[in-house]
Amino acid sequence: MNLSRRDLLALGGMTIAGTALTPSAARAQGAPKRGGEFRFRGYTPPHFDPHLTASYTTMINLSFTHSRLLMHKTGPAVKPGTFDFEGDLAESWSQPDEKTYVFKLRKGVRWHKKPPVNGRELKADDVKYTFDRFMTIKGNANRHMMNALDRVDVVDPYTVKFTLKEPNAWFLDFIATPMALCIVAKEAVEQFADLKKPEAVIGTGPWMLDRHESKVRSVFVRNPDYFRSGLPYIERVEAIDFNDPAARLAAFVTGQLDAGPEFPGMMIRRQDWKIVKEKRPNLRYVEFPANVMTHVGMRIDKKPFDDIRVRKALSMAVDRQAILQATAEGVGVMNPPVPAAIAAWSIPHDQLGEGRKYDQFHPDEAKKLLKEAGLGGGFSTTLEYATYGSQELIDAVQMCVKFWKDVGVDVKVIEKPYAAYFATAYQGKQDALMMGPQFPALEAYNFLAQYLPGEPKNQSHVNDPALADMILNSSRTLDDKKRRQQIHDIQKHIAKQAYYIRLASGIYIAALDPKLENFGPNLGYDYGGRLMAAWWNK
Amino acid sequence: MIGKYALKRLLVAIPSLLIATVIVFSLSRLIPGDVVVLMMEENQYAQDLEEMRAKLGLDRPIHVQYLDWMSRLVRGDFGQSLYTGRPVLQELLRRLPISLELGAVAVAFAILVGTPIGVVSAVRQDSLRDYGARSAAILGLSMPGFWLGTLVVVLPAIYFGWSPSIEFTGFERDPWRHVTQFLVPGCLLGIASAASIMRLTRTQLLEVLRMDFVRTAWSKGLAERRIVLKHCLKNALIPVVTVLGIQIAQILSGTVIFESIFGLPGMGRFLFDAITERDYPVIQAINVVVVTTVVAVNLLVDLAYAYLDPRIRY
Numbered sequence: 055m056n057l058s059r060r061d062l063l064a065l066g067g068m069t070i071a072g073t074a075l076t077p078s079a080a081r082a083q084g085a086p087k088r089g090g091e092f093r094f095r096g097y098t099p100p101h102f103d104p105h106l107t108a109s110y111t112t113m114i115n116l117s118f119t120h121s122r123l124l125m126h127k128t129g130p131a132v133k134p135g136t137f138d139f140e141g142d143l144a145e146s147w148s149q150p151d152e153k154t155y156v157f158k159l160r161k162g163v164r165w166h167k168k169p170p171v172n173g174r175e176l177k178a179d180d181v182k183y184t185f186d187r188f189m190t191i192k193g194n195a196n197r198h199m200m201n202a203l204d205r206v207d208v209v210d211p212y213t214v215k216f217t218l219k220e221p222n223a224w225f226l227d228f229i230a231t232p233m234a235l236c237i238v239a240k241e242a243v244e245q246f247a248d249l250k251k252p253e254a255v256i257g258t259g260p261w262m263l264d265r266h267e268s269k270v271r272s273v274f275v276r277n278p279d280y281f282r283s284g285l286p287y288i289e290r291v292e293a294i295d296f297n298d299p300a301a302r303l304a305a306f307v308t309g310q311l312d313a314g315p316e317f318p319g320m321m322i323r324r325q326d327w328k329i330v331k332e333k334r335p336n337l338r339y340v341e342f343p344a345n346v347m348t349h350v351g352m353r354i355d356k357k358p359f360d361d362i363r364v365r366k367a368l369s370m371a372v373d374r375q376a377i378l379q380a381t382a383e384g385v386g387v388m389n390p391p392v393p394a395a396i397a398a399w400s401i402p403h404d405q406l407g408e409g410r411k412y413d414q415f416h417p418d419e420a421k422k423l424l425k426e427a428g429l430g431g432g433f434s435t436t437l438e439y440a441t442y443g444s445q446e447l448i449d450a451v452q453m454c455v456k457f458w459k460d461v462g463v464d465v466k467v468i469e470k471p472y473a474a475y476f477a478t479a480y481q482g483k484q485d486a487l488m489m490g491p492q493f494p495a496l497e498a499y500n501f502l503a504q505y506l507p508g509e510p511k512n513q514s515h516v517n518d519p520a521l522a523d524m525i526l527n528s529s530r531t532l533d534d535k536k537r538r539q540q541i542h543d544i545q546k547h548i549a550k551q552a553y554y555i556r557l558a559s560g561i562y563i564a565a566l567d568p569k570l571e572n573f574g575p576n577l578g579y580d581y582g583g584r585l586m587a588a589w590w591n592k
Numbered sequence: 593m594i595g596k597y598a599l600k601r602l603l604v605a606i607p608s609l610l611i612a613t614v615i616v617f618s619l620s621r622l623i624p625g626d627v628v629v630l631m632m633e634e635n636q637y638a639q640d641l642e643e644m645r646a647k648l649g650l651d652r653p654i655h656v657q658y659l660d661w662m663s664r665l666v667r668g669d670f671g672q673s674l675y676t677g678r679p680v681l682q683e684l685l686r687r688l689p690i691s692l693e694l695g696a697v698a699v700a701f702a703i704l705v706g707t708p709i710g711v712v713s714a715v716r717q718d719s720l721r722d723y724g725a726r727s728a729a730i731l732g733l734s735m736p737g738f739w740l741g742t743l744v745v746v747l748p749a750i751y752f753g754w755s756p757s758i759e760f761t762g763f764e765r766d767p768w769r770h771v772t773q774f775l776v777p778g779c780l781l782g783i784a785s786a787a788s789i790m791r792l793t794r795t796q797l798l799e800v801l802r803m804d805f806v807r808t809a810w811s812k813g814l815a816e817r818r819i820v821l822k823h824c825l826k827n828a829l830i831p832v833v834t835v836l837g838i839q840i841a842q843i844l845s846g847t848v849i850f851e852s853i854f855g856l857p858g859m860g861r862f863l864f865d866a867i868t869e870r871d872y873p874v875i876q877a878i879n880v881v882v883v884t885t886v887v888a889v890n891l892l893v894d895l896a897y898a899y900l901d902p903r904i905r906y
Contacts, residue, residue, distance in 0.1 A: 100675055100869070192640075250677055268676060268683075269857045269865065270760050294759050297861065298853045300742040301758040304749035310759065329750055472868075 086572070088287045090590035094581070095302055095315035096293020098269045101250035104236055105188050108195035110318065110579050113233050118274045118291060118582035119166070120236035120257030121281075123147075123157050123181065124229050126496070128584045130574040134342035134564075135397045137496050137578075139230050143176065143237060143258065143281075152221040152532060153204075155229075157181070159212045163281040166262045168253075170241040173279065176258050178214040182206045183240045185216075196234035198503075202529075221530045223537055227497040232580035260286040260586045269295050274582075287589035291582075299323075306565075307333045314565035318346075318494060319575055321562045324382050336568040341561050343387045345395035345494045345577045347501075348450060350437070350555035351479075351513030353486055358429060359514075365552040366412050367423035371461040373415040374558050377453050381446040382560040388413060389556045391505075391548040392498045392541065395577060399498035401542040409549020413556065420461045432462025437487040439467070440475030450557060451489055482513040496578050498541055499529060505548060514553045521547055601894055605887045612883040613665070616876050617658050647674070648872065665880065671873035675866070680877045683862065688881065690760075691847045691858035693771075697778025698843045702785035703836070707829075709786075710793025715820055717798060725790065732787030737846055740780055741853040758855045777850040784846075785839040792835050796828035803827075830900050837893035841886045 097111035104116055125142040132138075141147070144157040159178060167173035185206045188194060202222035207215045218225060229235060238249060239256050246254040252266040258281065261274035274291040294311070296302040302315035303326050313320035314330075322330050330337065352359040352368070359365055378386045387394040388403040403410065424430060437455070441448050455465045465487065470479065479488035493500055493511070502525045503509045505516045524547065528540040564575030573588035645651045649660060664671065670680035713725040749755040756776040763770040800806065801824055809819045847860035859878055866874035 101677065267760075267762075267857070269861060270855070294855075296758065296855055298742075298745075298758075298855075300746045301755075301853055301855060304745045304755035305758055307749045308753055308755045310755075333750065333753060 084571070084591060086284075086287050086587075086589045087591065088284075088589070089289050090592065091290040091292060092288045092313075092570070092585060092588075092590075093292045093294060093311050094313045094320060095296050095305075095311060096272050097317075098272075098295045101248075102252060102255045103249035104234060104238065105191050105194045105196075106248065106250070108234070110233070113579040114581050115263070115272055115293070116236050116255070116257065116582075117232050117259075117580045118261040118585075119255050119259040119263050120238070121163070121259050122230060122232070122236050124226060125232070125583050126230055126576070126578070126580060128574060128576070128580070129587060130572060132574050132576060133397075134340060134574070134576045135345070135395045137227070137230070137398075137576075139226060142230075142583075143181070147226075149532075153218040155216040155218075155225065156209070157214050157216070159214065160281055161212055163258050164279045165239055165258055166256045166277060167279065168256045168262070170245045171239045171256050176237070177211045178208040179211075180237055180239065181214045182208050184235075184237045187238070187243065188235065198509075199228040199231070199234055221532060223529055223532050223534075224497055224499040227499070231496060232578055232583060233496075259582060261291055261582065264290075269297075271295060282586070286586045288585065291585065303329070306330065309334070309567075312567040312570060314563070318579065319562065319577060320564050320566065320581070322565045324385065324560065324563060327563055330565060334565075337565050338568050338570070339563055339565045340575050341563050342575075342577075343393070343395040344559040344562050345393050345496070346491045347389050347393040347559050348447065348489065348491045348557045350454065350557075351482065351484070351488045352554070353482075353484065353515055354553065355515040355517065356486070358427065358433060359486070361427045362552060363423040363427040364429065365555075367420040367427070367461065368458060368463065369412045369552050369555045370414065370416040370423070371420040371463070372454055372457045372555060372557075374413065375415065377450050378558045378560075380453060381449050382558075386558040386560045388558050391545045391554075391556070392501045393559055395559060396496070396498060396501070399538065399541050401545045405542070406549045407546045409546060409552070412549065412552045417457070417461055424461060424463070430462075432464060434464040434466065435486040436466045436468055436484075437489055438470055438475065438479040438484040439489045440470050440472040440479075442472060442491065446560075447491070454489065454555075480513070481510040482515055484513070488513055494577065502528075502541070502544060505553060516551075516553050518551065518553075521551075597898075598891070598895060601891050605891060608887055609884060612887075613662060613880060614658070616879040616883065617661060619875075619879075621654070661876075670877040670880075673866075673871055673874050675869045675871045675874070680874050683874070684859065684877060684881060687857060687859045687862050690856055691844070691851070691860055693774050694778050694781065694847055694850065694856060694858060695840070695843050697774045698782035698785065698846075699836075699840060701779045701782030702789055702839060702843075705782070706786035706789030707793050707832070710790040711797060711820065711825065713790065714794040714797035714801065715816070722794075726794075729787040729790045732783045735783070737780065737784070738849045738853070740783070741777065741850055744776060744780060745853060756854070758853075760855050760857055773854070773856070777854040777856065781843060781846050781850050785836075785843060788835060788839060789832055792832050793828060796831055797824055800824045800828045826900055830897060833893055833896050833900065837890050840889045844882055844885060 097114055099112035099115055100107055100109055102112060102115065104112060122142045123144045124139045124147070126137040127140050141160075143159055143163060145160045147155060147157045149155050159176070159181070163176040164173045165171040165176060185200070185203065189197065189200055189203065202218045202220060202225060204217045204219045207217070209215050236257065242249060242254045242256045248254070252263060255263040260277055260280045260282070262277050263272060264275040265271070265273040272293045274293070276286055276289045280286065296305060296315060305311045306315050306322065307330060314322040316323055350368070352365055354360050354365065374388065378384055390401045390403055390406055392400040394400050394403065403413070406413070424432070437451070439447070439451055451467060455467060458465050475490065478484060480490060492504070495501060504511045504513065505518065505521055506512060506525060507517045507522060521544065524540065524544050528537050528544060531537040531540055566573060566575070569591045571589050571591045573584060576584060649657050668681060670684065672678065673680055673683060676683070709725045713722045716722050745755055745758060757769065757773045761769045761773055806819060806824060809823055847858055848864050850856070851858045851861040852864060859881070862874065863878045866878065
């Protein structure tokens with residue numbers, strides 16, 4: 055399917071989520087070959103302990119070295135934005151009742167041959183140890199993912215049973231996520247006190263961490279004892295930490311990197327696309343919608359945002375198409391409450407019902423609503439944000455301010471350093487408005503949690519008991535079809551209430567060296583998982 | 593004589609360093625709000641606030657904290673990075689040589705390019721070469737380093753499919769590549785300093801060239817090369833050396849940009865990252881190292897006067 059950017063615009067970006075737009079992903083051609091080196095833009099993490107940080111920089115590194123019970127399917131046949139499960143350490147799994155999951159582990163899985171674990175076999179005790187640590191360690195920002203977990207029991211050396219407090223339909227999604235739940239070795243924790251040091255990076259994954267030079271590179275070498283026979287094919291992976299976007303672009307254009315250098319998922323920036331295509335015309339690339347959704351959160355527990363008319367007015371004052379044009383050359387998708395990129399759960403935007411019109415640009419209607427709310431003369435407020443080092447985000451903020459000004463709302467922008475923003479506005483601790491990209495989850499729950507009272511990500515301070523019931527009820531619904539319908543209904547309800555002002559998401563361009571075979575880009579941090587079965591056809 | 597002067601200058605440098613350490617130490621404590629709460633919320637460097645305060649030594653009176661910090665500092669204990677958990681000194685020792693190498697290339701470029709061009713420009717005053725050199729100097733002073741660095745990395749990549757090495761190579765891995773990777777960023781870093789040195793050399797030399805002893809030399813029939821290089825240049829260089837001392841301080845601060853663009857894991861980038869990560873022990877340690885280096889360089893500059901002008905007495 056070939057679609058031009060204009061075609062995308064004509065579609066309104068509403069029906070293309072998860073569609074690979076260019077059929078040039080790395081298909082598997084010929085027999086796999088072992089060897090070679092894969093060089094990509096890597097990240098220096100704060101440390102390597104997956105239970106003491108939620109940082110993507112840690113998780114991306116560990117995706118090469120560690121395994122999970124389940125993983126998402128990978129490869130060129132996988133449509134970006136889809137996340138079907140397959141066993142990783144688990145050979146099979148079953149659900150005897152609504153609150154119980156039993157995982158049968160593969161036999162003969164060995165830890166990396168590094169002290170103090172020294173290549174011993176992974177058993178059910180290791181899984182139990184990991185989850186117990188995950189649940190009990192102080193400072194685990196991802197603990198909420200396992201809120202439903204009651205206990206983990208070892209049935210036999212290769213069988214582990216998870217008992218939940220209540221049914222949770224997202225449980226397997228969390229188990230499979232490359233963003234938190236890799237299995238760690240007890241001996242490493244005991245030897246090093248935690249898993250922060252590079253020496254403590256001992257997993258059962260396809261590569262082993264050979265060298266880590268902070269802010270320079272991490273080098274991973276093939277794990278010869280990896281449990282998937284013959285894998286990985288690539289011998290050495292070098293993750294080079296580039297700080298400067300111009301340097302990253304130059305490195306990619308001149309072939310010093312084998313994959314697009316931008317986060318997440320080996321992308322290139324749309325504004326660089328023309329240059330890159332000219333200089334490396336044979337690149338394989340895939341375009342798919344981003345699951346990073348930027349929105350404006352409003353303190354609806356405070357005036358004037360407690361008035362639904364004000365929220366609708368602010369939303370309708372924003373010309374999303376103009377922002378998309380200015381920041382992403384007009385290429386993007388409109389987002390329902392669950393981003394369009396998460397195709398399995400996102401409702402098509404044109405089916406949002408009544409709430410859809412609040413995502414559309416109607417400045418006159420906005421003025422009328424403000425007048426009805428007694429704010430015909432306008433009002434002043436503040437907006438807190440961090441730049442994330444993104445000119446596109448800065449432009450989007452400035453444009454929103456301009457659009458609001460046009461309907462009489464004077465917004466003072468407060469720019470915060472990222473860390474300060476993350477500690478305050480990102481967790482709903484702003485005075486009035488906040489704006490920024492949201493956690494790029496791979497399932498729907500994390501996006502819906504933004505509407506649950508008490509959740510740190512509830513930046514708008516939504517307290518809608520009916521909605522909370524709907525969300526929690528959907529989490530207990532194990533039938534996917536029923537749950538999908540429930541989540542579609544939830545999104546319609548949310549859209550009607552205009553709790554957040556959602557902007558459109560861009561379309562990612564994942565770009566790869568043409569000689570890399572059997573690789574399919576996707577959303578999420580599982581760089582290692584996606585590279586595992588790829589090989590060089592050189 | 594010079595030994596006595598050096599000793600005197602060293603003694604004067606001690607209070608400067610002490611004042612600098614007080615400023616460096618106080619900076620993090622002057623940040624509005626409770627910096628510990630902020631650090632905890634942002635980075636979760638410890639299990640709780642109390643542990644964080646203890647980790648930073650903030651649970652004691654401020655003078656005790658300072659004295660403790662200083663006593664550890666003089667013993668070479670710079671504390672631990674909150675971000676990596678590694679000793680700061682260990683990181684500094686790994687990164688300082690990289691910044692010094694980069695700075696050395698920049699200084700060498702500034703001297704080797706700025707001085708000869710300044711001489712030619714002065715000797716051939718108001719010639720085409722002079723106008724060209726002065727224009728180039730203005731250009732060199734006007735171009736921001738981050739812009740120039742970006743252009744040098746991106747433009748050749750776009751037009752020629754080549755870009756300078758932007759991946760750091762350690763000396764042990766490939767000595768030749770290690771040394772050559774500093775050439776481009778070092779020269780770029782040295783451009784502004786070269787321009788300053790060129791302009792100052794030209795001005796000073798023009799002044800010296802008009803002095804009586806030079807006229808005498810001309811009338812004696814000495815060769816131009818001998819007059820300019822032997823009799824004039826040394827006299828003209830004293831202010832240039834002073835400026836060079838200041839330039840070295842600027843070059844040290846300029847490494848932040850070039851280390852970021854060219855992927856060099858030096859001290860500048862270490863500082864940049866530490867500020868981003870609010871890693872205060874690292875910020876304090878780097879500032880102490882920078883201040884000490886600047887003081888040491890200025891001491892050397894003072895001592896260099898004696899070599900350049902034996903008439904200077906202390």
